[in-house]
Amino acid sequence: MSISLDLSSNSLVGSLPVEIGNLKSLSTIDISKNKLSGEIPYSIGDCNSLEHLYMGGNFFEGTIPQSLTLLKGLLDLDLSHNNLSGNIPKDLQNLLALRSLNLSFNNLEGEVPTKRIFGNASAVLVNGNDKLCGGVAELHLPTCTNHGFTKQGKSNAFRIVLAIVGVVLGFILIFSFLTLYWIRRSKSKPPSTPLIGDQFLKLSYKELFQATGGFSSANFIGSGGFGSVYKGIIDQDTTIVAIKVLNLQNPRAYKSFTAECEALRNIRHRNLVKILTSCSSLDSKGKDFKALVYEFMPNGSLDDWLHPPMAANNNSRSLSLLQRLNIAIDVASALDYLHYHCYTKIVHCDLKPSNILLDSDMTAHVSDFGLARLLLELDDNSSQGQTSTIGIKGSIGYAAPEYGMGGRATTQGDMFSYGILLLEMFTGKRPTDQMFTDDLNLHNFAKTTLLVHFMQILDPTLIPNEEQSEEIEEDAINRTEGPIHRLDRLQDCITSIIEIALQCSMESPRERMSMNDVVRRLHLIRGKFS
The missing domain is CATH 1.10.510.10 (Transferase(Phosphotransferase) domain 1)
Structure with a gap:
C-alpha cells in the first residue's frame, strides 16, 4: 500500500522542516508549485520508502543534498525551477531505479555525470543551467575545459603539488605541537564557553539538556530557519528561559550563530531581547552543539x-x-x-x-x-x-x-x-x-x-x-x-x-x-x- 502527500499548487511559504525525515512510510511527496524557500533539509534522505519526489517550482536554494543518493528506491525526482546551486551529486547515477530526473532551470554548475540515468538524455532534463558542462552528447552541453593538461603541464603541476604538500606537512607538524600544548593547558577549563562575554552565565550542554527535560516536545516553543526553541528552567529551578538550539545540519546555522553573538555582544535596550548566554560544546554523542539562551517571553510572538x-x-x-x-x-x-x-x-x-x-x-x-x-x-x-x-x-x-x-x-x-x-x-x-x-x-x-x-x-x-x-x-x-x-x-x-x-x-x-x-x-x- 503506497502512502502519498500532495501539497502542490498552493501558496505555502517558509522553509521545509527537518522533521520531514520522519515521514519514512511515504512513497510520494509532491510540494511543487509553492513558495517554499531555504535549503532542502539533509533529513530528506531518511524517507527511505520514497519513490516519487516532486519539489519543482519553489524558491529552494543551496546545494542538492547528498542524502538524496540514499533513496535507493527513488523512481522520479523533480527539482526544477528553483535556485539550487553547486554541482550535481555524482552518486545520483548509482540510483538504479531512477527513471526520470528533472534539474532544469536552476543555477547548477560543473560536469554532468554520464553513467546510468545520465546516459539517457530523454530521461534527464538539465536545461536552464548555464554553467553545466560535459555529459552525454545528446544533452548538447559545452565541453568541460579544466582537464586538458599536456604532459609538460602535468609534470609542472606534479612539482607544484609536491611543494605544496611539503609546506602543508610542515604547518601540520607545527600546528600539532601547538595543539597538544593548548590541550594540556585547557584541560581544567569547562567544555562550554560563552562566545558573547565572560560577564554572562556559563552553561554546559548537560545543564541545558536537564533544563529542557531532554529537549522534550512538551517544552518545544517553535522552530525557525536555523534551529528550534525550547522552554527551560535554570538557576535551581527559579529562572525560566528560552533556549534556541541551532540546527547544525544547515551549514548557514554556524554563520547565524556567529552573527547573533556579534550583534548582541555589547547592545542593551529595553526593546531588544535579552540574551543570557551562549553555549558552544559537544552533545552526548560527541557532535557539535550550539545554543543561545534568552530571557523567556510569556506572551509569545x-x-x-x-x-x-x-x-x-x-x-x-x-x-x-x-x-x-x-x-x-x-x-x-x-x-x-x-x-x-x-x-x-x-x-x-x-x-x-x-x-x-x-x-x-x-x-x-x-x-x-x-x-x-x-x-x-x-x-x-x-x-x-x-x-x-x-x-x-x-x-x-x-x-x-x-x-x-x-x-x-x-x-x-x-x-x-x-x-x-x-x-x-x-x-x-x-x-x-x-x-x-x-x-x-x-x-x-x-x-x-x-x-x-x-x-x-x-x-x-x-x-x-x-x-x-x-x-x-x-x-x-x-x-x-x-x-x-x-x-x-x-x-x-x-x-x-x-x-x-x-x-x-x-x-x-x-x-x-x-x-x-x-x-x-x-x-x-x-x-x-x-
Missing part, C-alpha cells in the same frame, strides 16, 4: 496575536489599537537604537511579526539576529566598510526589493520591513496573503484603499476592541464623546499610522523615512489618541 490559530481566534487573544500602537513604538525604538545609537550600526535584516516577542506587560522585544549585519561605515551611501556574517535573505514579503537584486544591507532595508510590519499590524493582512497577486501587494492595497474605503483596510478585530477599550478609558478621554466622534478619532489615528507605513515601505530606498522620524511621529499620534 506578535505573529501569535495578529494571526491566532482558529481554535484561539477570539477577542481575548486580539490586540487593541492602543496596544498595537505601543508595540509599533517599541519596535521603532529598538531599531532607532540599532541604527543610530550603537557604537557600530546594526541592520537586523529579518524584521517580521514572528521575530517580535511580547513579555508579561505586552512590551515588545525585537529578537532573532541570525541575519544581522554590522555596518562599520557611518555613511549609508558608502559601498565600503561593511562586515558580513551571513548572506542577506530575509523573509518573503518583508525583505526590501533591493535585496532581491543583490543589494547590500542598509538601514533603509530595515525601514522597508518595518513599514510592511506596520501595515500588517493595522490591516491584519500578511504580505503573503493569497489576495496579493500580479502587481497588487500590501503596500499598494493600503495606498489605494485608505482614502476611498477606510473601514475596509482595518483589521476586523480592531474596531470592537477599540469600543471596549473606550469604555475602560472613557474618563481619560471624554465622557461626552459619542460613537461618531470616536470613529472620527479612530480614523485620524489609523490614517496617520498607515501614511507612516506607506512612507517606510516605498520601493525606492531614498524615499523611505528614517527611524528617528518614525519614533517622533508615532509618539505624537499616541499623545493625540490617548
Whole structure:
C-alpha cells in the first residue's frame, strides 16, 4: 500500500522542516508549485520508502543534498525551477531505479555525470543551467575545459603539488605541537564557553539538556530557519528561559550563530531581547552543539496575536489599537537604537511579526539576529566598510526589493520591513496573503484603499476592541464623546499610522523615512489618541 502527500499548487511559504525525515512510510511527496524557500533539509534522505519526489517550482536554494543518493528506491525526482546551486551529486547515477530526473532551470554548475540515468538524455532534463558542462552528447552541453593538461603541464603541476604538500606537512607538524600544548593547558577549563562575554552565565550542554527535560516536545516553543526553541528552567529551578538550539545540519546555522553573538555582544535596550548566554560544546554523542539562551517571553510572538490559530481566534487573544500602537513604538525604538545609537550600526535584516516577542506587560522585544549585519561605515551611501556574517535573505514579503537584486544591507532595508510590519499590524493582512497577486501587494492595497474605503483596510478585530477599550478609558478621554466622534478619532489615528507605513515601505530606498522620524511621529499620534 503506497502512502502519498500532495501539497502542490498552493501558496505555502517558509522553509521545509527537518522533521520531514520522519515521514519514512511515504512513497510520494509532491510540494511543487509553492513558495517554499531555504535549503532542502539533509533529513530528506531518511524517507527511505520514497519513490516519487516532486519539489519543482519553489524558491529552494543551496546545494542538492547528498542524502538524496540514499533513496535507493527513488523512481522520479523533480527539482526544477528553483535556485539550487553547486554541482550535481555524482552518486545520483548509482540510483538504479531512477527513471526520470528533472534539474532544469536552476543555477547548477560543473560536469554532468554520464553513467546510468545520465546516459539517457530523454530521461534527464538539465536545461536552464548555464554553467553545466560535459555529459552525454545528446544533452548538447559545452565541453568541460579544466582537464586538458599536456604532459609538460602535468609534470609542472606534479612539482607544484609536491611543494605544496611539503609546506602543508610542515604547518601540520607545527600546528600539532601547538595543539597538544593548548590541550594540556585547557584541560581544567569547562567544555562550554560563552562566545558573547565572560560577564554572562556559563552553561554546559548537560545543564541545558536537564533544563529542557531532554529537549522534550512538551517544552518545544517553535522552530525557525536555523534551529528550534525550547522552554527551560535554570538557576535551581527559579529562572525560566528560552533556549534556541541551532540546527547544525544547515551549514548557514554556524554563520547565524556567529552573527547573533556579534550583534548582541555589547547592545542593551529595553526593546531588544535579552540574551543570557551562549553555549558552544559537544552533545552526548560527541557532535557539535550550539545554543543561545534568552530571557523567556510569556506572551509569545506578535505573529501569535495578529494571526491566532482558529481554535484561539477570539477577542481575548486580539490586540487593541492602543496596544498595537505601543508595540509599533517599541519596535521603532529598538531599531532607532540599532541604527543610530550603537557604537557600530546594526541592520537586523529579518524584521517580521514572528521575530517580535511580547513579555508579561505586552512590551515588545525585537529578537532573532541570525541575519544581522554590522555596518562599520557611518555613511549609508558608502559601498565600503561593511562586515558580513551571513548572506542577506530575509523573509518573503518583508525583505526590501533591493535585496532581491543583490543589494547590500542598509538601514533603509530595515525601514522597508518595518513599514510592511506596520501595515500588517493595522490591516491584519500578511504580505503573503493569497489576495496579493500580479502587481497588487500590501503596500499598494493600503495606498489605494485608505482614502476611498477606510473601514475596509482595518483589521476586523480592531474596531470592537477599540469600543471596549473606550469604555475602560472613557474618563481619560471624554465622557461626552459619542460613537461618531470616536470613529472620527479612530480614523485620524489609523490614517496617520498607515501614511507612516506607506512612507517606510516605498520601493525606492531614498524615499523611505528614517527611524528617528518614525519614533517622533508615532509618539505624537499616541499623545493625540490617548
